Amino acid sequence: MEMVFRRIEFWIEGDNQKQRKLNAQPWNREKIFKKSAKHFIFLVISFAIANTFLAYLIGSEKLFSIITEPVRQHVSGFISIWIFTILFYVVFAYVREVVCTVICPYGRLQGVLLDNQSLIVAYDVNRGEPRGKIQKQNVDETKGDCVDCGLCVQVCPTGIDIRKGTQLECVNCTACIDACDEVMLKINKPERLIGFYNQDYISQQKPFKIGAKAYGYAAVLLVVLMVFSSLIYKRSSIETTVLRASGTLYQNRGTNQTSNLYNAELINKTNKTVKFEFRAKDQHDKIEFIQAANVLPKDGSAQITFFLIRNNNQIKEYKSDAEFEVVVDGKVLSQASTSFFAQPDNQ
Secondary structure, three states: OOOOHHHHHHHHHOOHHHHHHHHHOOOOHHHHHHHHHHHHHHHHHHHHHHHHHHHHHHOHHHHHHHHHOOHHHOHHHHHHHHHHHHHHHHHHHHHOHHHHHHHOOHHHHHHHHOOOOOOEEEEOHHHHOOOOOOOOOOOOOOOOOOOOOOHHHHHOOOOOOHHHOOOOOOOOOOHHHHHHHHHHHHOOOOOOOEEEEOHHHHHHOOOOOOOHHHHHHHHHHHHHHHHHHHHHHHOOOEEEEEEEOOOOOOEEEOOOEEEEEEEEEEEEOOOOOEEOEEEEOOOOOEEEEEEOOOEEOOOOEEEEEEEEEEEHHHOOOOEEEEEEEEEEOOEEEEEEEEEEEOOOOOO
């Protein structure tokens, strides 16, 4: 919002004061041109964001097919692109800060995380008060640096008065800081009447220092980072799931062997096609494929149906473990386990 859409708006329509004048004037050639140009660019950027978002959900290849192939083959995808485009356009062109103050839960959460040492956009009340207009003839030394110009309120996208303290609606855009600094320069006063301060500095002039809560947050973030890093490190290239076929019992194969029927699904998490071998981990077990596969398409999956055949002299209990391996280029990339049911010979 602040780094893209707001800057484009300022580039086309000018600062807040110029925008208010433009909105107030009648619909002439200048206003039609500026408003049309702004909203056209907003729509183009929203379209790009919608495509990026959809690529994240369905994959870039599927999105490329939707874009390049005839619309009648991807009606739902085409409609989805425009739904997300309109959604992002409405958010960034009209709804804007309401997302921060009403929809997004971070505004509520932020108030819980703040303490007196948290750096926030704040008004230095000790320096600014009592506020009042500048009078060149009668200089009042008791007045603070704030001249009560109201620019900090005018430029605020959520319409709050930062001089009233920290508020839920503040999105830390720092527009009030820039506006106030311009005024301070004009009246030869130090900058940062509004700036990034903590509450202890404003009330007691205590310098900023990292408190215990900040260290606690850092420790929690470090633990979360370590957990996610370990999950990424342990993430397998191929995910394998093996389940016994529902509604089936074990099958006797003569007097020496017993089999169970299984369904397996293999998911390729890489961006390249993989040739694999699916085998039993126990060398004494044999696999008889009903539906076989040895190629996994990139970002795709494969289904396998097979019998696992086990010698009766290897069966010691009614329920035992059955383990499988997926081998690619001589390396075991994935393993899966399930249960094998059979009647032991001694029963």
